[in-house]
Amino acid sequence: MRLLVTGGAGFIGSNFIHYVLKKYDDITLLNVDKLTYAANLASLADIQDDSRYTFIKLDITQTDDLRKLIDQYGITHIINFAAESHVDRSIEDASVFYHSNVQGVMSLLQILQKRPALRLLQVSTDEVYGDIPLAQCPVSESAPLAPSSPYAASKAAADLMVHAYCRTYDVNAVITDRQITMARIKTLKN
Numbered sequence: 515m516r517l518l519v520t521g522g523a524g525f526i527g528s529n530f531i532h533y534v535l536k537k538y539d540d541i542t543l544l545n546v547d548k549l550t551y552a553a554n555l556a557s558l559a560d561i562q563d564d565s566r567y568t569f570i571k572l573d574i575t576q577t578d579d580l581r582k583l584i585d586q587y588g589i590t591h592i593i594n595f596a597a598e599s600h601v602d603r604s605i606e607d608a609s610v611f612y613h614s615n616v617q618g619v620m621s622l623l624q625i626l627q628k629r630p631a632l633r634l635l636q637v638s639t640d641e642v643y644g645d646i647p648l649a650q651c652p653v654s655e656s657a658p659l660a661p662s663s664p665y666a667a668s669k670a671a672a673d674l675m676v677h678a679y680c681r682t683y684d685v686n687a688v689i690t691d692r693q694i695t696m697a698r699i700k701t702l703k704n
């Protein structure tokens with residue numbers, strides 16, 4: 515597997531990269547990240563000389579550059595962690611959330627549209643379901659989308675675009691959010 519991890523210099527992405535490189539010998543990994551304020555490349559310093567790992571600084575909305583990298587590295591799978599992720603910042607200025615979280619996913623989907631074998635895992639969030647009363651937990655993936663912040667709305671919009679591209683163009687993509695929801699419920703209960 516040749517894996518593209520987007521947003522791999524962020525909190526979850528960097529931990530995921532460490533996990534993958536430790537657990538699997540046969541995966542090569544390309545990390546593409548715009549390096550916003552949220553990125554921390556130092557957290558990946560210990561693997562920067564690993565021959566299976568490459569880092570490239572790029573905004574995922576730069577579709578042509580991203581497409582070239584995907585072809586150059588023979589990428590077979592993409593996991594999209596790249597996003598603006600802090601709710602409070604989205605309340606101050608939602609535009610950058612629209613840029614990275616919606617246009618960024620559009621960029622990936624446009625690339626997938628012409629590459630039927632390329633598979634995308636879009637990382638979503640439980641926040642697309644809005645405020646979930648504990649008594650109603652766990653919610654299923656078919657629960658109505660009810661985002662209550664610009665951040666959550668941008669992630670829900672991305673989910674809907676992934677759904678639409680799967681249905682309309684038969685792109686090879688899946689969305690994850692339920693497991694994160696379950697983890698959040700466990701945290702709430704403990």
Ligand SMILES: NC(=O)c1ccc[n+]([C@@H]2O[C@H](COP(=O)([O-])OP(=O)(O)OC[C@H]3O[C@@H](n4cnc5c(N)ncnc54)[C@H](O)[C@@H]3O)[C@@H](O)[C@H]2O)c1
Nearest residue numbers: 521523524525526548549550552553573574596597614639
């Ligand atoms: N942290 C959580 O509690 C949580 C919960 C549920 C879902 N998520 C989702 O998981 C994913 C990762 O979250 P995180 O907490 O690691 O976020 P983070 O903010 O720590 O990291 C995001 C990374 O994405 C990069 N990035 C942002 N815009 C980019 C762009 N246009 N092009 C390329 N790179 C870009 C940033 O530089 C950063 O390194 C996000 O999609 C988020 O919505 C996070």
